[in-house]
Amino acid sequence: MNQSETAMQKFDVVIVGGGMVGASLSLLLNSYMQQGLSVALLDAQSISPQAISNLQMQQPSFDERTTAISLGSKRILNDLGVWSYMEKAATAIEHIQVSRQKQFGRVRLHADDTNVEALGYVVENKHIGVGLQSGLLQQKDLTIFAPVTVKKYHVADGGAHIELINESNQCVVLVCDLLVLADGANSEGCKQLGISQTRYDYQQQALVCNVSLDRSHDQWAYERFTSDGPMALLPISGNRYALVWCMSTENAERRIGLSEQAFKAELQTNIGFDKGRILKVGQASAYPLALVQASEQVRQHVVVLGNAAHALHPVAGQGFNLALRDAKALAQIIGQQLSTAGNVNGLKHYLENQKQDQAITTHISHLFPEKFSEPGLHWSIARSLAMTLMDLSPTAKRLFANQAMGLVGKVSAWRP
Numbered sequence: 446m447n448q449s450e451t452a453m454q455k456f457d458v459v460i461v462g463g464g465m466v467g468a469s470l471s472l473l474l475n476s477y478m479q480q481g482l483s484v485a486l487l488d489a490q491s492i493s494p495q496a497i498s499n500l501q502m503q504q505p506s507f508d509e510r511t512t513a514i515s516l517g518s519k520r521i522l523n524d525l526g527v528w529s530y531m532e533k534a535a536t537a538i539e540h541i542q543v544s545r546q547k548q549f550g551r552v553r554l555h556a557d558d559t560n561v562e563a564l565g566y567v568v569e570n571k572h573i574g575v576g577l578q579s580g581l582l583q584q585k586d587l588t589i590f591a592p593v594t595v596k597k598y599h600v601a602d603g604g605a606h607i608e609l610i611n612e613s614n615q616c617v618v619l620v621c622d623l624l625v626l627a628d629g630a631n632s633e634g635c636k637q638l639g640i641s642q643t644r645y646d647y648q649q650q651a652l653v654c655n656v657s658l659d660r661s662h663d664q665w666a667y668e669r670f671t672s673d674g675p676m677a678l679l680p681i682s683g684n685r686y687a688l689v690w691c692m693s694t695e696n697a698e699r700r701i702g703l704s705e706q707a708f709k710a711e712l713q714t715n716i717g718f719d720k721g722r723i724l725k726v727g728q729a730s731a732y733p734l735a736l737v738q739a740s741e742q743v744r745q746h747v748v749v750l751g752n753a754a755h756a757l758h759p760v761a762g763q764g765f766n767l768a769l770r771d772a773k774a775l776a777q778i779i780g781q782q783l784s785t786a787g788n789v790n791g792l793k794h795y796l797e798n799q800k801q802d803q804a805i806t807t808h809i810s811h812l813f814p815e816k817f818s819e820p821g822l823h824w825s826i827a828r829s830l831a832m833t834l835m836d837l838s839p840t841a842k843r844l845f846a847n848q849a850m851g852l853v854g855k856v857s858a859w860r861p
């Protein structure tokens with residue numbers, strides 16, 4: 446068949462984007478697929494057993510980064526049967542310390558104090574990809590179109606139409622009751638449907654690499670606010686840390702170009718010596734940082750999800766965790782509506798349920814880096830005092846811990 450011969454296929458739900466969030470939604474819909482819900486998942490990159498076994502998935506979600514998975518997210522992934530693939534590569538976070546470089550005041554959280562197995566887990570994204578994609582390939586009722594190029598989106602009263610070109614250069618039109626756009630922060634789907642994505646540029650980049658120190662990490666994760674910008678040191682396998690260090694674009698470009706010795710020296714100054722001496726740093730890469738928010742998340746026959754709906758500053762490690770809670774809440778609504786999944790009243794109900802969680806998580810992720818780097822003595826004293834008081838207040842610590850662990854929003858969204 447050539448491009449002029451167009452095939453048409455109908456589904457209840459079409460998910461565009463098989464990154465962390467689109468793949469998770471697909472898995473969350475599995476039980477409804479067994480009740481007859483028809484679902485298709487599209488991605489621009491292929492999804493194959495070979496890529497999974499060689500850790501060579503091409504989706505941007507599954508690159509060299511690491512992700513802090515909250516306890517709530519781990520429970521969702523466990524229920525989906527995919528945590529077992531990630532578990533071997535996961536490091537439990539038993540303690541978290543939030544502090545400021547050269548300032549008094551810090552907050553410390555311990556899993557033991559909150560009676561949980563761990564405050565969260567750190568997993569290399571490639572292993573998250575192995576888990577999610579292995580799960581996808583086992584979904585016998587799911588139709589996967591990957592790799593494809595989506596040409597056109599059109600939404601009318603009867604549903605959404607997605608025109609795509611597949612690997613064999615065939616033109617295929619998918620018609621569905623619900624189109625889920627999980628195609629990332631530069632969503633082509635949003636653009637074509639006239640849904641604007643506002644972008645607040647932090648004028649910062651996140652420099653990401655692995656770091657080995659001469660002391661054991663003992664399952665401690667550190668959030669540190671330095672004069673350059675916020676950084677996170679997350680414990681990972683092999684007694685290493687995954688570093689996420691946010692700084693001006695200029696500094697990121699300069700530091701990427703440094704020799705390992707010079708980079709180690711600058712990093713050591715910023716993390717201090719209490720965690721040990723840096724032995725080795727891995728290959729560093731940089732990610733430009735912006736808060737991206739879709740102007741609309743639901744309309745008749747359409748939902749915008751994941752980074753396409755809200756891409757957050759990574760310092761608090763909340764982007765995927767929030768999107769996974771969204772996906773779980775959305776799957777429940779789809780399960781109630783089944784063949785009328787795109788009914789806007791149900792979709793509005795989904796958004797109403799998630800609004801508070803989205804607002805709190807977005808504000809925390811935005812205010813942390815902004816307020817903690819505000820110059821001036823008054824701010825500096827206020828922040829140090831706030832951290833000291835929080836460290837002394839069990840209630841404030843519990844609220845903070847619940848947010849970090851993803852045990853927020855509607856209880857049914859995270860309880861196993």
Ligand SMILES: Cc1cc2nc3c(=O)[nH]c(=O)nc-3n(C[C@H](O)[C@H](O)[C@H](O)COP(=O)(O)OP(=O)(O)OC[C@H]3O[C@@H](n4cnc5c(N)ncnc54)[C@H](O)[C@@H]3O)c2cc1C
Nearest residue numbers: 462464465466489506513628629751752762763764765766
């Ligand atoms: C440095 C850094 C560290 C982070 N750390 C954490 C953390 O510790 N914890 C946490 O919770 N979050 C973290 N995040 C956020 C997390 O990475 C994102 O929330 C997550 O990757 C969003 O996934 P997504 O599936 O929505 O989007 P994406 O990863 O962008 O995936 C979009 C998918 O859509 C596909 N696609 C795009 N366009 C098309 C098209 N036209 N047709 C078909 N397919 C298409 C792409 O191939 C891709 O697979 C971090 C982010 C950064 C930058």
